[in-house]
Amino acid sequence: MELLLLLLAAHFIGDFYLQPSKWVECRNDNHIKSIGLWKHFLVHTLLNTAVFQISDLSFLQSIIAIGFISISHLLTDYWKSHRKKNLTYFLVDQIIHILIINIVWAYLSGFTFEQVTIFIGNFFTAKNMIIAISYVLVCKPASVIISLALKKHTDSLIKENETATASTTVEVNEILDDKVTVTIVKKGGEIQSTGVSRNDKNQDMGLVSAGAWIGYIERCLAISFIFMGQFAGIGFLVATKTIFRFGDLTKNKDMKLTEYMMLGTLLSYAIAFLIGWNALQIYKVI
Numbered sequence: 012m013e014l015l016l017l018l019l020a021a022h023f024i025g026d027f028y029l030q031p032s033k034w035v036e037c038r039n040d041n042h043i044k045s046i047g048l049w050k051h052f053l054v055h056t057l058l059n060t061a062v063f064q065i066s067d068l069s070f071l072q073s074i075i076a077i078g079f080i081s082i083s084h085l086l087t088d089y090w091k092s093h094r095k096k097n098l099t100y101f102l103v104d105q106i107i108h109i110l111i112i113n114i115v116w117a118y119l120s121g122f123t124f125e126q127v128t129i130f131i132g133n134f135f136t137a138k139n140m141i142i143a144i145s146y147v148l149v150c151k152p153a154s155v156i157i158s159l160a161l162k163k164h165t166d167s168l169i170k171e172n173e174t175a176t177a178s179t180t181v182e183v184n185e186i187l188d189d190k191v192t193v194t195i196v197k198k199g200g201e202i203q204s205t206g207v208s209r210n211d212k213n214q215d216m217g218l219v220s221a222g223a224w225i226g227y228i229e230r231c232l233a234i235s236f237i238f239m240g241q242f243a244g245i246g247f248l249v250a251t252k253t254i255f256r257f258g259d260l261t262k263n264k265d266m267k268l269t270e271y272m273m274l275g276t277l278l279s280y281a282i283a284f285l286i287g288w289n290a291l292q293i294y295k296v297i
Contacts, residue, residue: 014066015116018080021058022108029054042092051088056081068119076115083111137297142238145290149230153282154223160278164271171267230283237287238294245280252276 034047042048059080063073087107094100117127158165229248236244 014062014119015113017062017065018059018112018116019109021062022055022084022112025051025055025058026105026108029058038088038092039096043089045092048085048088048092052081052085055084072119076119080111080115084108087111138294141290141294141297145234145286146231148286149234149283150227153230153279153286154226156282157226157275157278161271161275164267164274168267168271226279230279233280233283234287234290237284237291249276249280 030051031047034045034051037047038045038051056077059077060073063077066073068076087104091100091104122130229252232248233245236242236248
């Protein structure tokens with residue numbers, strides 16, 4: 012086990028602490044001809060050599076293991092250099108590296124295929140499956156339930172917003188540098204003058220899918236606190252979300268929008284409580 016931990020530590024140090032950004036950029040631009048890629052390969056080779064130097068393995072075993080881990084790392088990074096720079100490929104890259112390290116460690120430790128199968132099978136117990144299913148349920152399925160439950164209110168807000176937009180006339184008064192001054196004339200005769208910066212015209216727009224991810228994370232954290240029996244942590248989550256949402260609600264001064272957001276938040280936590288509490292009771296019974 013010490014060898015596995017040392018190999019994993021060497022991998023993380025080499026990938027995240029001893030790999031400058033310019034090496035990564037060079038690898039993505041030049042691929043196999045990249046000097047940065049070969050320097051990174053050399054760093055991992057030296058780190059793996061240092062790990063096997065303090066192990067009690069034979070020289071031949073160490074050389075083969077170092078070569079296998081380092082060359083597979085080189086090939087995986089070369090493959091990654093031809094892929095898009097996003098989270099999916101980053102995770103796939105890391106999973107491949109860690110999987111190879113585990114395979115080498117299991118082989119050197121004398122694990123048989125049957126022992127590995129039993130070890131993996133121990134993770135798929137009924138209790139662990141209950142926990143895993145709980146996390147699955149509080150993500151996408153919970154979002155679908157919340158969306159359907161609030162559909163009537165969502166449609167109402169969208170309709171009101173479209174009506175308000177249709178009843179507003181916008182006249183451009185002047186354009187000076189990057190500042191646009193407009194006059195907004197509403198049906199009621201109210202005239203409001205405002206300035207909007209071209210560069211900042213999207214500054215109040217939220218991130219794409221950010222709301223859904225916030226919901227996933229808050230519900231996962233909520234059931235995690237339930238499983239740990241730390242209900243005070245849920246209060247911390249609610250307080251944190253309230254603080255960050257308070258500014259938006261105050262700025263909009265829209266009671267319907269405020270109530271809509273409160274309904275969504277309460278539904279989100281209610282679902283997390285329902286799933287987390289029932290999963291905990293089933294976990295105790297099994």
